[in-house]
Amino acid sequence: MKLKTKMKKLFAILFLSFFTSSAFAQDAEKIGAVKKFVEEIGNKVITVASEKQTSDSKKREKIIAVIDASIDAEWIARFVLGKNYKSSTEPQRERFIKLYRDFMINTYGPKFKNYNGRKFTVNEVVEQGGFYIAKSEFLPRDSNVAISVDFRVKERAGRLAILDFIAEGISLIETQRSEFNSAISxxxxxxFLDELTERVENLKKQK
Structure with missing residues (x-):
């Protein structure tokens, strides 16, 4: 009886160990994939920003395309709309999702065009609240001061996507959620949508 009990305990330990090891391996694999995903985005941005023969307007266009392909604009728009998502009509929701995508990529994408010559590094990826946070830095050419940008990433519809940019501890989507919901109130x-439309049109005219 004692032998059977010991064998059962041993089997249980081995069984648990197998699945624990498997879970750790899967986590490590996912963290590695997130790190690679964010590194590729950062390096693409720097490559475009450093193209000497490319005009600023063309750099802007190319960087916007990189950012647009990397984010889940619909998820972000729904989050930013917050409590007003349920109370809005379907046409209002559809209009906001399209507007917010254009607003986001045309507001923040062009800022990266001045990152020419910088080095991008992902220092760490941690799992937090169902998301992955890629803690990253853009290292300037002529200064030891790095620009810290964390990327909140999650798998959406079978692909990794950026859901938030956190610069120096400030969440982009949390900030805009507060601003936009206040304006709607x-x-x-x-x-609000009419005014956002005007803001987007003005952003698109900038070079």
Whole structure:
């Protein structure tokens, strides 16, 4: 009886050990994939920004395309709309999702065009609240001061996607959620969307 009990315990330990090791391996594999995904985005941005024969307007266009392909704009837009998502109509939601995508990539994409000559590094990837946080830095050419940017990443529809940019500890989507919902409360959804449309059109005109 004692032998059988010991064998059962040993089997249970081996069984648990197998699945624990398997889970750790899967986590390590996912963390590695997230690191590679973010590194590729950062390096693409720097490569475009460093193209000497490319005009600023063309750099802007190419960097916007890199950012657009890397994010899940619909998820971000729904998060930013927050409590107003449920109370808005379907046409309002569709309009906001399209507008917010254009607003986001045309606001933040062009900022990276000045990152020419920098080095991009992902220092660490950690799992946090169901997301992966890639803690990263852009190292300037002529200074020891690095620009810290964390990328919140999750697998969406079978692919990795960026859901948030966190610069110096400040979340982009949390900040815009607060700003946009305050504007909707004051002006109403349709008025807010009209004003956002105007902002997007002005952003697209910038070079």
């Amino acid at each position: 004051q002006k109403g959804t349709d008025k």
